[in-house]
Amino acid sequence: MRECFELRDTDAGGRIGELTVPRAGVTVETPALLPVINPNLDTIGPRRLADEFGAEILITNSYIIHGDDDLRERALEEGLHDMLDFPGAIMTDSGSFQLSEYGEIDVTTEEILAFQREIGSDIATPVDIPTPPDVSRERAEADLETTQERLEIADAADTGEMLVSAPVQGSTYPDLRERAGRHAEGTDLDVFPVGAVVPLMNDYRYDDMIDVVAAAKRGLGADAPVHLFGAGHPMMFALAVAMGCDLFDSAAYALYARDDRYLTVRGTRALEEIEYLPCSCAVCTEHSPDELRALPDPERESELAAHNLHVTFAEIRRIKQAIRAGNLLELVEQRARAHPTMLDGYRTLLDHAAQLERSDPVSKGSFFYTSHESARRPEVLRHHRRLERLAVPDSLLLTVDRSAPDGGYDDVWRVQPPFGPFPRALSKSYPLTAEVPERTDRAALAAAADGVARLAETNPDAELTLAHRGWPAGVLERVPDGVGRIDLAADGP
Numbered sequence: 001m002r003e004c005f006e007l008r009d010t011d012a013g014g015r016i017g018e019l020t021v022p023r024a025g026v027t028v029e030t031p032a033l034l035p036v037i038n039p040n041l042d043t044i045g046p047r048r049l050a051d052e053f054g055a056e057i058l059i060t061n062s063y064i065i066h067g068d069d070d071l072r073e074r075a076l077e078e079g080l081h082d083m084l085d086f087p088g089a090i091m092t093d094s095g096s097f098q099l100s101e102y103g104e105i106d107v108t109t110e111e112i113l114a115f116q117r118e119i120g121s122d123i124a125t126p127v128d129i130p131t132p133p134d135v136s137r138e139r140a141e142a143d144l145e146t147t148q149e150r151l152e153i154a155d156a157a158d159t160g161e162m163l164v165s166a167p168v169q170g171s172t173y174p175d176l177r178e179r180a181g182r183h184a185e186g187t188d189l190d191v192f193p194v195g196a197v198v199p200l201m202n203d204y205r206y207d208d209m210i211d212v213v214a215a216a217k218r219g220l221g222a223d224a225p226v227h228l229f230g231a232g233h234p235m236m237f238a239l240a241v242a243m244g245c246d247l248f249d250s251a252a253y254a255l256y257a258r259d260d261r262y263l264t265v266r267g268t269r270a271l272e273e274i275e276y277l278p279c280s281c282a283v284c285t286e287h288s289p290d291e292l293r294a295l296p297d298p299e300r301e302s303e304l305a306a307h308n309l310h311v312t313f314a315e316i317r318r319i320k321q322a323i324r325a326g327n328l329l330e331l332v333e334q335r336a337r338a339h340p341t342m343l344d345g346y347r348t349l350l351d352h353a354a355q356l357e358r359s360d361p362v363s364k365g366s367f368f369y370t371s372h373e374s375a376r377r378p379e380v381l382r383h384h385r386r387l388e389r390l391a392v393p394d395s396l397l398l399t400v401d402r403s404a405p406d407g408g409y410d411d412v413w414r415v416q417p418p419f420g421p422f423p424r425a426l427s428k429s430y431p432l433t434a435e436v437p438e439r440t441d442r443a444a445l446a447a448a449a450d451g452v453a454r455l456a457e458t459n460p461d462a463e464l465t466l467a468h469r470g471w472p473a474g475v476l477e478r479v480p481d482g483v484g485r486i487d488l489a490a491d492g493p
């Protein structure tokens with residue numbers, strides 16, 4: 001285990017954890033949001049972030065502070081905590097973003113790490129190379145090599161109690177992201193930002209974002225705290241948490257407010273177009289949309305930023321509650337309906353069901369089947385694997401109905417879409433207590449048929465009969481020929 005991070009609870013790939021930040025003397029519960037503070041203009045001051053919004057941690061940019069004579073002097077003299085007036089933990093970025101935007105910066109990793117330590121940062125960042133998506137493999141590899149050299153410099157530097165992050169790069173090449181994750185894991189660095197994903201999110205490429213995170217996680221291992229660098233829209237938090245992200249930073253709350261954009265968990269709305277405010281934060285209960293629109297510029301921006309932050313923190317709390325209750329994937333399914341590209345993201349998440357299954361609890365409250373994607377959840381995969389280990393009698397009836405035809409079978413097992421067959425002894429155990437719609441869809445039937453097939457393939461000598469109710473031919477095709485069939489819809493009472 002990494003000393004600074006402890007897992008408390010998991011659901012799918014999501015987790016509630018505790019990040020201990022020794023220099024700040026605080027423990028931050030994850031998933032956590034780090035509001036981004038621009039040291040030159042704070043829309044909502046750090047003290048207010050702590051007192052009103054409950055922010056335990058924020059992020060600001062040490063490179064901007066370093067490059068501004070006034071700010072640099074003040075930060076060196078007063079320390080970052082007093083200068084910003086923030087009681088929680090402060091993470092600092094290093095100028096990597098500026099490097100990716102402008103092509104060069106005028107500090108080295110050694111200099112900026114030493115500066116971050118001098119000004120009292122709690123979590124520092126080396127100058128990594130944020131490689132954009134879709135670049136040539138040669139470039140991605142060369143950039144990654146430079147990033148890894150910087151991480152080794154950071155690893156060797158004297159950073160005292162300050163935590164240091166180890167960004168994971170590799171563009172859109174999963175094998176490079178995995179390799180980068182493994183390299184970062186091999187250092188003594190503490191927090192692991194998955195870098196350069198902002199262009200993916202700006203282009204709504206949530207599917208590619210999930211592949212990138214999944215690859216980085218394979219390299220990093222389970223106990224590494226993962227920061228999705230630059231991800232601040234609450235719409236995608238549940239999805240990213242389910243893939244195993246622990247930290248998010250939001251500049252979005254302020255940037256969107258500046259453009260009169262109102263954040264919701266289902267996407268962004270233009271203030272201009274809103275007739276009703278779908279939120280019960282103080283801003284939204286005290287103003288009508290017309291009143292908000294009529295406010296003078298700085299005040300409107302500040303009110304919108306406050307709403308945007310409220311909705312963002314509320315989503316983090318909702319996600320934590322979902323992890324505790326064991327229904328994070330149900331929340332992801334809801335969020336996936338907000339935008340077709342979010343649905344692509346969720347479907348891609350389910351491509352990694354085997355990876356998620358490793359941290360998914362064996363038992364939870366109850367499994368709700370709420371979309372045909374539910375048929376690909378990690379619980380279904382796990383049940384299919386379990387079928388390979390169950391003892392099967394010589395002759396066995398598998399039936400979708402409680403009232404099964406009598407045929408002198410050695411035993412009768414229920415078939416529950418989307419899981420497939422299970423013995424009576426398991427009937428009260430998760431996930432077989434699932435709530436499934438009466439109008440079962442084809443994906444659930446197909447997954448159940450795959451369960452029957454798995455049982456048949458593992459037990460080639462057993463005599464299996466499947467009693468289904470009007471399953472379509474395309475679903476029945478998934479069941480091996482050796483399994484007998486009874487259609488209860490045709491033959492039943």
Ligand SMILES: [Zn+2]
Pocket residue numbers: 279280281282283284285307308310311
């Ligand atoms: Zn609101």
